[in-house]
Structures are given as structure tokens and as C-alpha cells.
Amino acid sequence: MLLRLPDPERRFATVELDSPGLRGECEWRAGAWRRRIGRPRTQRIEYHFRVVDRRGRVRHLLDPTATCTVRTSFGPRSVWEAGRYRAPDWLDQPGVSGSMTPLELPSELAVPLPVMVWVPRGxxxxxxxxxxxxxxxxxxxxxxxxxxxxxxxxxxxxxxxFRLVLAQPVRRLQWYAASPGYLRSVDLALEALRERYRVRAPLAFMGASLGGLTSLLVGMRRDDVGAVLAQSGSFFDPRLDDQESDFGGFGRITRAVDGVRSGRWRRAGAGPQVALTCGRHEENYANNKAMAKALRRRRVPVRLTDVADLHNYTAWRDALDPIWPNLLRETWTATG
Incomplete structure (x- = not known):
């Protein structure tokens, strides 16, 4: 596959492809900067070009020939999609109906927990x-x-x-790094939600990356959580994730992960039903496999689904069905 950035006047001094797992310099030839890559291992690639102009200024440019772009946590990126890629069918459904209510829920932290609660019409x-x-x-x-x-x-x-709580972290890297204060704050927040709404147990939690880790930690410490979805969960392990060791919460996360694997994080019963999804070529895949193996050893019901994408929201969106609605339906209908 050939990716190219036109530059007939050669205004740029250097151009690099900036994409997870595909970073590297491009070659200028025939009026364009080119980067040929082998057959992609994923169904999608999110990328942009890092260019340095003749004055040394750095910019990030989208591919003008790409037919699709996506907003990411690191700005917009161009998207390449394989011919076999298919977006979920539910994206073609009618728009969202229902109400959205902003709330500030009590916490043990310096600030309340801000959430939005979506409630379907009726x-x-x-x-x-x-x-x-x-x-x-x-x-x-x-x-x-x-x-x-x-x-x-x-x-x-x-x-x-069902009611859907959209939780927004004010200090994500601190709160979602196995913070005991945040986990206790979730307990307080759920008490406040139960005072406002009639909540039918069991609860369900979901999240991605550090949010996936946090969702599993909540599920392993509360008896009323019946289902957890962790997508590309950041289950850091010193042996598998040395590249993350400079992250400030690394030690706390690895201790929490070891506690879940070994059974020191205990709750009544075997634990919630757990669904894990992860791109088979992303960095977190090895620690997700290790977590799934450890949970099975503890007799926690768990299923790991491989995804033909990387660490991004489109991958997490595409992996929701069928594993997550099936697990929620099984969890919620079992209690009437």
C-alpha cells in the first residue's frame, strides 16, 4: 500500500508518517512524499503526516487524497480502510431519542464527579x-x-x-490509575444515583484503556456489579509493559492488576461476567491475554475478543456488538 503527500514544489524539508505502529520517514519522489507499507495487519489505519518546512516549523497534515477522516484524542487523522472493513449496522439506525441530565455526584476527591445521565424516552x-x-x-x-x-x-x-451514566474524569490520569479515592467515590456516586432513580441490580460498567482497567476494578470490589466490558484495558504488567514504566501511576496500576489476578481483590461469589476486547496488534494485547487467563483461573466468567484494529474509539465502537449487548441481556434478564 502506498501513502503519499503531494509536494510538487518541495516546500517541506522532511515528512514522516505518524500512525500507531507505522511511524517512519517518507521519501520524496516525483512531486510527492511517499511511504510504502506492506499489507496492513488491521482493517483500518488512522494516520497523518508530520512535516517540517524549510524554516524548521513542524505541522501535522491530513492526507488530501484520503476519503475519510476521524477525530481522535490527538487531533484529526486520515483513515485508510480495507475493502473488507464494514462499520456496524446500528449506525444506520434513526437518531438518538431520550433525555440527558447533567449531575455532579459526591466524591472523596477534591471535586465532585461530573456525569451526564441518558434516559431513553418513556x-x-x-x-x-x-x-x-x-x-x-x-x-x-x-x-x-x-x-x-x-x-x-x-x-x-x-x-x-436502561439508564446510561456518562462519567467524565476531571483528572483522568490520576483517577483512572487504580486510585482508591476514585473507587470509593464511585460508591458514593452510586448511592446518590439510587436516591434519584430506581436502579435495578445488577449494575454494569464499561470503559476503554485506563477506563477499562477502572471498570474491572470496580466490578471486582462490588457485589452488585454483574457485567464489565473492558476494551483495550490497561492491565499493566512490569514484564509486559516496560514501555509504560515512566507513567506516574504505573506502580499503583501494576499492584492493582496483580491483586485482581491473584485474588486479593475479593468480593462475594466468583465475580462479574467480564468481556474483554483488544486489538491483536496493539501493545495492550499481551496484558489482556494474561488478565483473561488469570480470571479464568479464578473461575471468573470472561471472554476475550480479538479485534482487527488498534487502540482507538472506532475500534471500540466496532467491537461493542455482539458481545456487549449479549452479556448485558443475559445479566439483566436473569434478574427479571
Whole structure:
């Protein structure tokens, strides 16, 4: 596959391809900077070009020939898609219906926990209903179409009407790094939600990367959590993730991960049902496999799904079905 950035006047001194796993210098030839890569191992590639002009100024440019772009946590990127790639069918469903309520929930931290609570049309506050808590919820809603996903399943009756809590971390790298204060704050926040809404147990938690780690930690310490989805969970291990050792929360995370694997993080019963999804070529794949193996050894019901993509919201969006609605339906219908 050939990626190219036109530059007929050679205004740029150097150009590099900037993409997870595909970084490297481009070659100028025939009026364009070119980077040929072998057959991609994934169905999608998100990328842009890092260019340095003749004055030494650095910019990041999209590919003008790309037919698709995506917003990421690191700015917009161009997208290449394989011919076999297919987006989820539920993206074609009608728009989102229901109400959104902003709340500030009590916490043990320096600030309250800000959340948005989505409620599907027709579900009243006094009606008992399941509750799904999503870490990094606003980003999931914006970049993974989570509200459309939820609305489409409620509309199709493949899931019962449920309330969706979109949790937004104020200090993400601190709160989602196995913070005991944050985990205790989730307990306080859930008490406040139960005072406002009639919540039908068991609860469900979901998140990606550090949010996936945090969702699993909540699920392993609370008896009322029935289902957890951790996507590309950051289950750091000193042997597998030395490249992350400079991260300030690395030690705390590795201790928490070891506690989950060894069983020191205990709750009544075997634990929640756990779904893990992870790109088979991303850095977190090895630690996700290790976590799945350890949970099975502890007799925690767990399923790991490989994804033909990397560490991004589109990959997490595409991996929601069928594993997550199936697990939620099994968890919620088992309690009536």
C-alpha cells in the first residue's frame, strides 16, 4: 500500500508518517512524499503526516487524497480502510431519542464527579431499570456513537430500557490509575444515583484503556456489579509493559492488576461476567491475554475478543456488538 503527500514544489524539508505502529520517514519522489507499507495487519489505519518546512516549523497534515477522516484524542487523522472493513449496522439506525441530565455526584476527591445521565424516552425516574456506567462517557458518546448504540438496542428491544451514566474524569490520569479515592467515590456516586432513580441490580460498567482497567476494578470490589466490558484495558504488567514504566501511576496500576489476578481483590461469589476486547496488534494485547487467563483461573466468567484494529474509539465502537449487548441481556434478564 502506498501513502503519499503531494509536494510538487518541495516546500517541506522532511515528512514522516505518524500512525500507531507505522511511524517512519517518507521519501520524496516525483512531486510527492511517499511511504510504502506492506499489507496492513488491521482493517483500518488512522494516520497523518508530520512535516517540517524549510524554516524548521513542524505541522501535522491530513492526507488530501484520503476519503475519510476521524477525530481522535490527538487531533484529526486520515483513515485508510480495507475493502473488507464494514462499520456496524446500528449506525444506520434513526437518531438518538431520550433525555440527558447533567449531575455532579459526591466524591472523596477534591471535586465532585461530573456525569451526564441518558434516559431513553418513556422511562420515568420512578420506574426500576438497569444502569450502565461508562468511564470516559462523553468521549464514547462523541467518538464511538455510544448513545446511538444504546438507543438502537432499546428501540429494537434487544436490551431493556436502561439508564446510561456518562462519567467524565476531571483528572483522568490520576483517577483512572487504580486510585482508591476514585473507587470509593464511585460508591458514593452510586448511592446518590439510587436516591434519584430506581436502579435495578445488577449494575454494569464499561470503559476503554485506563477506563477499562477502572471498570474491572470496580466490578471486582462490588457485589452488585454483574457485567464489565473492558476494551483495550490497561492491565499493566512490569514484564509486559516496560514501555509504560515512566507513567506516574504505573506502580499503583501494576499492584492493582496483580491483586485482581491473584485474588486479593475479593468480593462475594466468583465475580462479574467480564468481556474483554483488544486489538491483536496493539501493545495492550499481551496484558489482556494474561488478565483473561488469570480470571479464568479464578473461575471468573470472561471472554476475550480479538479485534482487527488498534487502540482507538472506532475500534471500540466496532467491537461493542455482539458481545456487549449479549452479556448485558443475559445479566439483566436473569434478574427479571
Amino acid at each position: 422511562l420515568r425516574s420512578h420506574q426500576p431499570a438497569p444502569l450502565l456506567w461508562c468511564h470516559d462517557g462523553p468521549e464514547y458518546a462523541e467518538r464511538a456513537d455510544l448513545l446511538r448504540w444504546a438507543a438502537s438496542h432499546v428501540r429494537a428491544r434487544t436490551l431493556p430500557p
